Amino acid sequence: MAAEPPSSPLPERLIAHLDMDAFYASVELLRYPELKGLPVVIGGRREHAPRLREDGTREFAKLRDYTGRGVATTSTYAARDLGVFSAMGLMKAALRAPDAILLPTDFDRYRHYSRLFKAAVAELAPVIEDRGIDEIYIDLSAVPGIREPVGHDPLGGIRSVAREIKNSVLRATGLTCSIGITPNKLLSKIASEIDKPDGITVLLAEEIPARIWPLSVRKINGIGPKAAARLAALGIETVGQIAAAEPAWLIEQFGKSYGAWLHEASHGRDNRPVVTFSEPVSISRETTFERDLHAVHDRAELGRIFTRLCEQLAGDLERKGYQGRTIGIKLRFEGFHTVTRDLTLDEPIADAQALRRAAGSCLKRVNFDKRLRLLGVRIGNLSHPGDAPPAAKARKTARGASAEAPSGAARPETLPLF
Ligand code: TTP
Ligand code: MG
Ligand code: MG
Numbered sequence: 001m002a003a004e005p006p007s008s009p010l011p012e013r014l015i016a017h018l019d020m021d022a023f024y025a026s027v028e029l030l031r032y033p034e035l036k037g038l039p040v041v042i043g044g045r046r047e048h049a050p051r052l053r054e055d056g057t058r059e060f061a062k063l064r065d066y067t068g069r070g071v072a073t074t075s076t077y078a079a080r081d082l083g084v085f086s087a088m089g090l091m092k093a094a095l096r097a098p099d100a101i102l103l104p105t106d107f108d109r110y111r112h113y114s115r116l117f118k119a120a121v122a123e124l125a126p127v128i129e130d131r132g133i134d135e136i137y138i139d140l141s142a143v144p145g146i147r148e149p150v151g152h153d154p155l156g157g158i159r160s161v162a163r164e165i166k167n168s169v170l171r172a173t174g175l176t177c178s179i180g181i182t183p184n185k186l187l188s189k190i191a192s193e194i195d196k197p198d199g200i201t202v203l204l205a206e207e208i209p210a211r212i213w214p215l216s217v218r219k220i221n222g223i224g225p226k227a228a229a230r231l232a233a234l235g236i237e238t239v240g241q242i243a244a245a246e247p248a249w250l251i252e253q254f255g256k257s258y259g260a261w262l263h264e265a266s267h268g269r270d271n272r273p274v275v276t277f278s279e280p281v282s283i284s285r286e287t288t289f290e291r292d293l294h295a296v297h298d299r300a301e302l303g304r305i306f307t308r309l310c311e312q313l314a315g316d317l318e319r320k321g322y323q324g325r326t327i328g329i330k331l332r333f334e335g336f337h338t339v340t341r342d343l344t345l346d347e348p349i350a351d352a353q354a355l356r357r358a359a360g361s362c363l364k365r366v367n368f369d370k371r372l373r374l375l376g377v378r379i380g381n382l383s384h385p386g387d388a389p390p391a392a393k394a395r396k397t398a399r400g401a402s403a404e405a406p407s408g409a410a411r412p413e414t415l416p417l418f
Contacts, residue, residue: 010147010154011183013141014140014146014181015188016140016188016192017135018121018179019135021175021176021177022074024042025040025074026175027109030173039075040075040100040101041074041100042103043073044061045068048103049061061103063099064099069089069090069091079097082096114134120171121169124143125165127139135192143161155202158202178199180193184271185270189221190215190221194211212239212240213243214238216238219239220239223265230254242263243266245263250263280382281382282380283322283378283382284376288374292372306356307352307356309377313352313377313379323348323384324381325345327358327359327379328341328378329375330377331366331374331376333372334370334373336373341365342362343362344381345358355377
């Protein structure tokens with residue numbers, strides 16, 4: 001006998017969004033299991049690494065002892081209960097949770113676990129769009145069994161595929177994640193957050209009014225703080241209020257393209273495909289200093305930091321198999337004024353020394369009259385070693401010199417370069 005058909009047919013597309021739970025913090029808990037359930041914040045420096053006591057137990061740094069202006073990359077759910085969240089200054093966080101444990105950030109380790117969880121998912125469902133270190137979209141439309149009901153549950157097939165994916169991520173990494181499955185990326189991104197941590201949320205179009213419309217407009221990926229503030233000024237706080245607004249009025253307020261998109265998004269409509277691979281536009285490394293540094297007085301320290309950034313960038317290029325021709329620097333001065341300069345070479349480079357030389361020549365085009373708080377190095381115009389050589393027309397060019405610093409012989413060599 002044939003199984004009962006679902007009350008309405010399943011949509012053609014079934015898209016998942018998977019996001020790891022408290023990712024950096026959960027990776028740290030794998031090696032320090034004694035911290036399970038405690039408020040833990042990630043964002044310290046190397047000196048905040050735990051010390052091994054003689055009796056074999058570990059001594060952890062406490063948030064109350066932190067000084068500096070680092071920010072939390074993330075925190076455990078116990079720390080979130082105390083009001084500590086991503087991007088919060090650690091000293092501010094210490095006021096809310098002085099006894100929380102502070103751990104240094106270990107990006108290499110997080111990247112390793114990122115690769116592991118993505119590989120585990122790919123074995124079950126290969127159509128994956130990489131959205132960063134801890135999240136992916138997965139096109140599940142053609143996964144075997146997904147459209148089969150289980151018992152009386154027409155969504156049973158979807159739920160069991162979701163459970164299988166979560167189990168496989170857990171086996172490969174020891175980590176939990178949350179999954180949203182809906183007809184498109186926009187809704188799935190919202191859905192994956194609904195039952196965090198360790199959740200599965202399946203949501204079909206007919207449930208949009210009940211489950212999406214009551215949510216804050218900020219839950220839509222694409223409505224940032226500025227758009228939300230403008231919507232609030234117009235009396236709109238929830239997705240449902242956008243949905244109830246006239247499209248013509250939204251367009252009047254927000255322009256043709258964003259206004260029309262707001263209308264579509266509020267009705268949960270989104271046709272974007274899951275894009276399985278995209279070449280990165282550029283790769284970069286940057287660091288914010290613990291204290292503002294002076295180009296002359298802190299020259300040696302700046303030089304070391306600059307060299308290290310170039311080495312890290314060279315490491316990224318090697319791991320990912322890229323080289324690049326456009327090398328850029330980013331400087332942020334006290335007062336948050338940010339300056340970028342870049343330089344395009346004839347031939348692609350990838351090694352640390354060549355990066356240091358090219359980035360160093362960009363530095364010569366910057367005025368250092370203020371102290372620095374951030375330094376970054378970027379490489380773009382990427383290719384793979386062994387690709388066809390770049391078109392001959394693109395000769396050496398320099399951009400970003402801007403009006404304050406005309407390039408050419410007249411420009412004085414103002415600064416001592418680190
Ligand atoms: P998120 O997925 O936004 O957060 P999360 O995984 O820590 O927690 P949740 O369970 O709510 O998903 O970000 C993934 C990682 O990216 C996070 O663990 C740390 C890093 N991150 C930052 O470094 N800075 C930030 O501002 C944010 C939001 C994240
Ligand atoms: Mg996450
Ligand atoms: Mg995420």
